Amino acid sequence: MFYTYVLLCSSEKNHRHKFYVGFSDDLKRRYEEHQKGKVQTTRKFDKILLVYYEACRNKTDARKRELQLKTGFGRGYINKRIATDLKTRN
DSSP states (O other): OEEEEEEEEEETTTTEEEEEEEEESOHHHHHHHHHTTOSTTTTTOSEEEEEEEEEESSHHHHHHHHHHHTSHHHHHHHHHHTHHHHHHHO
């Protein structure tokens, strides 16, 4: 299986919040890499939470979904899909 995932990255120092979208064939390993600061893009954030993921049977579909979620439409979809969770975190 391949996973398309969304992380909510937060920086207390800069009061920044950002979604990070990626894909991996080993979600647990990849999430741990993000949390340990081994990923350049998310290294600067204090908190990294896995807020959403989808499973795909092949790499091509997972990569296509990653690219979809990185568009404006995809960001809107993520916000709507996890709106309740986001409200409880604020």
